[in-house]
Amino acid sequence: MELSKMTALEIGRMIKAKELGVVEATKAALENIEKTDKHYNAFVTVCHDEALKQAEEVQKKIDDGTLTSPLAGVPMAVKDNMCTKGILTTCSSKILTGFKPTYTATAVKKLEDAGAVILGKLNMDEFAMGSTTETSYHGATINPWAENRVPGGSSGGSAVAVAADMAYYTLGSDTGGSIRQPCAFCGITGIKPTYGSVSRYGLIAYASSLDQIGPMGKNAEDVAAALSIISGHDPKDSTSVSNDPMKIVLNSDIKGKKIGIPRDYFGKGLDGDVKTAVLAAAEKLRALGAEVEEFDMPSLEYAIPAYYIIACAEASSNLSRFDGVKYGYATPKFEDLTDLYYKSRSEGFGTEVKRRILIGAFVLSSGYYDAYYKKALQVKAVIKQSFDKAFEKYDVILSPTAPTTALKMGENLSDPLKMYLGDIYTVSVNLAGLPSMVVPCGFDKEGLPIGLQLIGKPFAENELLNFGYAYQHATDYHTKKPVLKTGKEA
Amino acid sequence: MEFLTTLGLEVHCELSTKTKIFCSCSTEFGGEPNTHVCEVCTGMPGTLPVLNKQVVEYAIRAGLATNCEITQYNKFDRKNYFYPDLPKAYQVSQLYLPICQNGHIDIEVNGVKKAIRIKEIHMEEDAGKLIHDEWDDVTMVDYNRCGVPLLEIVSEPDFSSGEEVIAYLTKLRSILQFIGVSDCKMEQGSLRADVNLSVRPVGQTELGTRTEMKNINSFKAIARAIEGERERQIDTILAGGKVVQETRRWDDNKGESYAMRSKENAQDYRYFPEPDLVPIEISDEWIERVKNELPELPEAKRARYIEEYKLPEYDVDIITGSKFLVDIFEKALEVCGEPKEVSNWIMGEVLRMATETATDVDDISFDAANLGKLINLVKKKVINRGTAKEVFEKMFTDNVDPESYVKENGLEMMNDDGAVLAIVKSVIENNPKAVGEFKGGSQKVKGFLVGQCMKQLKGKADPATVNQLITEELEKI
Numbered sequence: 001m002e003l004s005k006m007t008a009l010e011i012g013r014m015i016k017a018k019e020l021g022v023v024e025a026t027k028a029a030l031e032n033i034e035k036t037d038k039h040y041n042a043f044v045t046v047c048h049d050e051a052l053k054q055a056e057e058v059q060k061k062i063d064d065g066t067l068t069s070p071l072a073g074v075p076m077a078v079k080d081n082m083c084t085k086g087i088l089t090t091c092s093s094k095i096l097t098g099f100k101p102t103y104t105a106t107a108v109k110k111l112e113d114a115g116a117v118i119l120g121k122l123n124m125d126e127f128a129m130g131s132t133t134e135t136s137y138h139g140a141t142i143n144p145w146a147e148n149r150v151p152g153g154s155s156g157g158s159a160v161a162v163a164a165d166m167a168y169y170t171l172g173s174d175t176g177g178s179i180r181q182p183c184a185f186c187g188i189t190g191i192k193p194t195y196g197s198v199s200r201y202g203l204i205a206y207a208s209s210l211d212q213i214g215p216m217g218k219n220a221e222d223v224a225a226a227l228s229i230i231s232g233h234d235p236k237d238s239t240s241v242s243n244d245p246m247k248i249v250l251n252s253d254i255k256g257k258k259i260g261i262p263r264d265y266f267g268k269g270l271d272g273d274v275k276t277a278v279l280a281a282a283e284k285l286r287a288l289g290a291e292v293e294e295f296d297m298p299s300l301e302y303a304i305p306a307y308y309i310i311a312c313a314e315a316s317s318n319l320s321r322f323d324g325v326k327y328g329y330a331t332p333k334f335e336d337l338t339d340l341y342y343k344s345r346s347e348g349f350g351t352e353v354k355r356r357i358l359i360g361a362f363v364l365s366s367g368y369y370d371a372y373y374k375k376a377l378q379v380k381a382v383i384k385q386s387f388d389k390a391f392e393k394y395d396v397i398l399s400p401t402a403p404t405t406a407l408k409m410g411e412n413l414s415d416p417l418k419m420y421l422g423d424i425y426t427v428s429v430n431l432a433g434l435p436s437m438v439v440p441c442g443f444d445k446e447g448l449p450i451g452l453q454l455i456g457k458p459f460a461e462n463e464l465l466n467f468g469y470a471y472q473h474a475t476d477y478h479t480k481k482p483v484l485k486t487g488k489e490a
Numbered sequence: 491m492e493f494l495t496t497l498g499l500e501v502h503c504e505l506s507t508k509t510k511i512f513c514s515c516s517t518e519f520g521g522e523p524n525t526h527v528c529e530v531c532t533g534m535p536g537t538l539p540v541l542n543k544q545v546v547e548y549a550i551r552a553g554l555a556t557n558c559e560i561t562q563y564n565k566f567d568r569k570n571y572f573y574p575d576l577p578k579a580y581q582v583s584q585l586y587l588p589i590c591q592n593g594h595i596d597i598e599v600n601g602v603k604k605a606i607r608i609k610e611i612h613m614e615e616d617a618g619k620l621i622h623d624e625w626d627d628v629t630m631v632d633y634n635r636c637g638v639p640l641l642e643i644v645s646e647p648d649f650s651s652g653e654e655v656i657a658y659l660t661k662l663r664s665i666l667q668f669i670g671v672s673d674c675k676m677e678q679g680s681l682r683a684d685v686n687l688s689v690r691p692v693g694q695t696e697l698g699t700r701t702e703m704k705n706i707n708s709f710k711a712i713a714r715a716i717e718g719e720r721e722r723q724i725d726t727i728l729a730g731g732k733v734v735q736e737t738r739r740w741d742d743n744k745g746e747s748y749a750m751r752s753k754e755n756a757q758d759y760r761y762f763p764e765p766d767l768v769p770i771e772i773s774d775e776w777i778e779r780v781k782n783e784l785p786e787l788p789e790a791k792r793a794r795y796i797e798e799y800k801l802p803e804y805d806v807d808i809i810t811g812s813k814f815l816v817d818i819f820e821k822a823l824e825v826c827g828e829p830k831e832v833s834n835w836i837m838g839e840v841l842r843m844a845t846e847t848a849t850d851v852d853d854i855s856f857d858a859a860n861l862g863k864l865i866n867l868v869k870k871k872v873i874n875r876g877t878a879k880e881v882f883e884k885m886f887t888d889n890v891d892p893e894s895y896v897k898e899n900g901l902e903m904m905n906d907d908g909a910v911l912a913i914v915k916s917v918i919e920n921n922p923k924a925v926g927e928f929k930g931g932s933q934k935v936k937g938f939l940v941g942q943c944m945k946q947l948k949g950k951a952d953p954a955t956v957n958q959l960i961t962e963e964l965e966k967i
Contacts (some may be wrong), residue, residue: 096535103529105536202536208765237538238767314765317570320579321533325631341572364570364760374761447756 004032008074008168008222015062015073022062022073026055026117029075033119035128040142042151042160044080045088046120051075053428058115070225072115077167079158080121081128082108082213083202087118091204092136093126095322095327095348105202106237107171107213107230119167122157125348127319128178128206130154131422133344134413135352139384143185144482145448148454149406152182159186160214164484169217169226173203175210176307177401177426183216183438184401184451189468189478190216190383191223194458195433197240198227199234205318207311208239210430219478220439220468222250227461241459248462252470255289257463260394271404277442277450278400281471285398286355288470297386300428304420306379307427308356309363309372315353315480316360332432355416381443396467397455399425401438405448425453435461439468440477449477492692493724496700497655497685497716498647501662502623503672504616505548505682511615511639511915512539512582519678523632525865531637538766541566545639546589546770548671549613550780552641553590555787556608556662556671558740562772566587566613566764567718571757574631575618583642584760588612589770595665596789597657606658607646608716614640630720635888639736641671647697659683661810664788675852676707683712689731690725698723699733703740703747715740719747761958791816799829805837812851815840818858825862828869835861839879843886856889876949903950907959910943910951914959916940928964935962 003011004024014020022359029460032050037043060248078084081091083101090096104112112118125135133141133156141156143149144164151160155172159182162170169377172179174192183190191214198213205211225248232245261282266275286292324330324344331343349357363372390397402422412419429436441452452471456464472478510517513530530537553560564587566581593608616638621627643662649655663674663681674681688700699947703719706712718740723733738747745858786794792810795801801809809815815836822832840861844851868878872898881901884890896902904910918925927935936957943956 083534089535091535099535101529101536102534103692203539203768204535227547236540239538241767313762317760317762319582320570320572321535321577323572323574323579325534325574326577327534337574362761364762366758366760369762 002165003028004165006168007218008076009070009225011074011168011223011367012070012072012225016070022055022059022117023052025073026051026075026119029119029167035486036164036166036484037150039141039147040066040144040160040164042123042141042164042166042257043120044075044090044092044123044138044155044157047087047118047253050087051117051119054116055117058437059115061115061345067115069114069167069229071111073117074115074168075117075119076111076162076169076171077119077122077158078108078171078375079124079173081124081173081204081206082171083204084108086117087121089121089204091127092124092138092139093322093349093353094137095326095329095345096329097348098264099328101202103202106199106234108202110230111171111226122155122161122170124157125154125178127174127177127204127315128154128211128355129315129352129356131177131181131419132407133157133182134409134411135350135374137350140409143406144484145187145406146446147485148409149448150185150409153400153404154178155216156182157259159183159190162186162188162216165481168214169222171213171226171230172216173206173211173213174430175206175311176430177214179214179216180426180436180438180451180453181402181422184440184449184453185406187440187449187451187477187480188216189219189223189437189439189472190214191227191437191461192429192435193227193231193461194241194435195430196239196415197228197231197243197246197435197459197461199237199240201234201236205314207314208318209314210307210311211429219472220437220465223252223437224250224465224469227465231461243459246461248465250462250469251466252473254285254467254470257290257396258394259290259292259468260390260397261292261294262300262390262399263294264297264398265399266299269403269421269424270400271444273444274400274402274404274450275446278398278452281441281452282398284468284474286470288474292398293394297390297391300424302379302429303383303431304424306376306383307423307431308420309376310358310380310431311371312356312360313364313373314360316357316364319349319357324348352416380431383428387428387432387434391457395457395460399453399455401453402453403427405444405446405450434458435464437464437468439471440480441471441475442477443480449480491728493689493720493727494692495650495716495720496514496647496688496690497649497651498653498695498700499649499658499686500684501643501645501659502682502684503643503666503674505545505641506640506670506672507542507544507548507639509542510637511545511613515637517638519680519712521634523630524634526634527636532633533579539582539764541767541770542639545613545781546772548639548722549589549611549641550720550777551669551771552643552671553593553611554777554781554784555665556590556593556595556611556643558593558608558611559704560592560772560777561587561589561591562777563587563769564772564776565769566767567761568764569759569761571759573617574629575620575636577618577633577636581615581617582616582764584612584726586763589772595658595661596662596690597654599651599653599657602649606648606654609644609646611641611643614642615930616640618784628783643742647688652713655685656713659709659712664811664813668785668788668816670785676709677850677884679707682707685712685716685719687719687723689720691725692796699735701733701735702737702756704737704750706740706742708742711740713749716922718745722747727807788816795829799833801829801833805833808838808841809833814854815851816860818854821858822861822865825859826865826869828865831865831869832861835882836863839882840886843883847887854886858884860889861894862884867892867896871952872902874903874949874952877903902948903952907955910947911959912950913943913946914956914963917946918960918963925964925967929967939957
């Protein structure tokens with residue numbers, strides 16, 4: 001088998017068994033990126049020299065026995081909203097032009113300490129605002145399954161790097177579905193962990209109370225291995241829970257486990273092929289011994305407005321620091337301080353980011369706080385309660401990830417409301433702070449991948465991954481590969 | 491027409507924690523620009539705050555010392571505004587659930603006692619400093635102060651005069667110093683006050699329109715600002731005008747205030763709960779412990795000094811008005827056990843030397859134990875008072891140890907009565923005219939003879955002994 005098509009753990013085992021050198025694996029990956037990525041634009045920055053240097057150091061530490069992680073030496077890549085010391089970090093925004101952080105995000109640092117080799121930084125919707133990776137200042141990322149389709153977003157680069165075999169696994173971030181929806185659109189596996197289980201230190205914030213870093217990969221085992229490394233308490237993040245890193249041991253026995261299917265998630269607006277594939281996946285899990293049952297879970301209709309109010313409010317504050325004074329883009333000509341702020345921000349941010357900053361500033365403004373922000377927090381509490389109630393009965397909740405498969409390029413850019421509605425199955429998970437994973441569960445008539453969403457109880461990542469693991473044992477959707485363009489002409 | 495004045499105060503006080511409120515950078519004053527900074531306090535993208543527990547502890551302490559209720563479940567909020575000295579473009583502060591509420595401080599002005607209510611005390615972070623370089627016409631930012639912990643102490647509008655404001659500030663400052671949460675050095679900006687002021691004609695019940703004057707940094711300037719603004723508002727009303735609700739800056743050099751921004755241009759700070767910090771929960775045990783560890787407050791000290799040490803009220807007011815003087819008093823007292831003596835030294839020589847050397851009381855740096863030793867040297871008649879005053883000057887300026895200094899410079903008194911007697915005899919012999927005058931009935935001249943003796947003894951004798959010997963010798967003639 002081609003090296004690039006292998007899984008992260010397979011590469012890790014080969015490196016450990018000295019069948020493959022870390023530098024060799026890294027060189028191969030870099031060459032692969034060079035010939036592949038011009039067609040897909042998954043990478044914002046490729047860290048050629050840094051990766052090779054890192055590979056040499058990691059090899060030494062593997063040889064002398066200091067690095068023993070199953071992912072030691074495995075080349076991977078990181079979404080461009082996580083700070084990497086001395087390496088360009090742009091959030092795919094013009095306003096962070098030339099920004100090189102002075103420190104590395106905790107999740108990335110943990111992977112580096114475990115021997116990860118970082119190939120580069122991955123494209124995304126600007127400041128993680130979007131579901132298509134089209135709002136990137138560096139241009140859209142292309143879905144490898146169909147060149148006129150978006151890869152989803154905001155972690156579109158992270159999904160494509162895995163789907164097009166350019167990185168063995170990647171880190172993405174998920175505020176309202178930004179890991180899960182691109183996983184579904186690109187036919188890969190990923191998990192959004194429980195809020196607080198992976199440190200947010202060094203993740204350039206979109207919405208602080210919803211953001212969560214998570215791994216994206218080729219199967220449940222790879223994702224579990226990466227999550228074991230990046231999870232656990234970080235004294236630098238007050239919202240990170242005081243747990244140790246997760247010790248995930250996968251078990252494909254799901255006999256007697258209870259799966260709940262919320263009826264409301266399968267109503268109007270859901271694409272027929274997606275519905276069929278997701279319900280077929282539920283049947284598959286039933287066949288593997290799980291009990292499957294439909295139930296009513298209201299409050300879904302308020303999830304999207306509540307999500308956009310909270311996320312935009314926090315974003316309007318989080319993104320205020322990008323003002324042209326300290327780093328990144330500054331307008332070249334200005335009259336005074338106000339003019340510097342006004343022009344730098346007007347020229348530095350894209351349309352979708354500006355739209356969300358304006359929404360956020362509006363809902364927080366004097367006189368509107370109670371009507372919008374406070375009410376949204378109440379909706380958030382109600383959503384959390386309805387999940388709590390469901391989890392009294394079920395171990396896992398099963399649903400589609402997105403109402404459709406990958407959209408056509410440009411289809412949603414002109415209609416933001418339509419794009420927001422596409423988040424209907426994912427945002428409530430963030431509002432409730434729950435873990436949720438996506439596994440490939442089939443293809444639509446046009447051959448585009450479909451993703452199954454599994455939602456778990458807080459900190460039940462291991463259980464969730466067991467379901468994914470069991471499902472992937474019984475199916476082969478996750479092993480299907482798109483036909484890649486690797487020709488010279490872009 | 492006569493007018494009543496109503497005043498409220500917002501006091502910002504920098505806490506004397508070793509590290510900043512949300513990172514481990516030093517809070518030390520001074521330092522080259524941008525040397526006490528890290529990625530957190532400069533608000534670099536992706537960074538997160540971690541609350542310094544000591545700040546909470548100090549806030550509880552301040553709340554208990556000012557009779558506040560402690561909010562056991564309190565939160566931080568973000569106050570959003572753009573300014574280059576605020577690198578995150580929001581200040582982490584407390585709006586909805588401040589840590590202390592509903593307290594009061596009792597003041598006394600011209601014999602009238604009054605309680606000034608404290609609405610709330612909340613925790614927040616300080617901003618950086620802008621330095622304008624006139625030469626190059628550029629403005630530079632120093633983030634060293636960014637993230638230094640502050641308490642904002644908000645009073646109700648309970649003041650009716652500048653004197654009451656000064657009395658409150660004096661008391662507040664001394665409380666904060668006594669409980670060890672702040673050094674309250676106004677010249678370094680670790681205590682700053684915003685004054686809200688309105689006037690209304692006598693007889694009118696509803697309050698007039700108020701203005702706010704920000705960041706006035708000395709008691710004298712505050713008194714002047716209040717007087718100036720009061721007059722301006724009265725003049726405005728008497729001239730048929732209306733006071734506009736606005737923020738004004740007091741220019742203490744010119745003695746006038748000018749408008750900064752009016753209410754119409756007031757910023758909307760878009761406050762919302764800080765999502766990067768978890769709520770602070772304060773247990774009963776925590777509050778109880780802080781309560782038990784609270785040091786004796788100035789009021790209690792004042793009563794005790796009068797009762798136990800029988801010191802005059804005036805002296806006690808001066809000493810207990812400053813944590814630094816109390817520290818000197820108590821440390822010296824511990825060494826010598828003479829409260830009246832220590833008090834006299836402080837009221838006399840210590841404050842005299844402070845004035846002469848233009849040293850702020852807060853900056854007096856000699857080891858107060860030495861004052862106790864010095865008093866002991868006088869008590870044991872090793873040196874006399876005159877010598878002691880000279881030694882003290884050395885102590886004050888160079889922090890010398892009085893015991894070794896006296897020994898090294900041979901300042902001990904002559905306790906050999908024979909040697910002193912010899913000098914006395916020679917002085918009487920060499921001043922026949924004075925002796926004659928004495929015999930003629932002049933008592934005054936005895937002092938001259940004692941002085942002559944002391945001069946020859948280089949001051950190193952007990953004047954009482956010399957006096958006695960002179961008297962005896964003169965009797966013999």
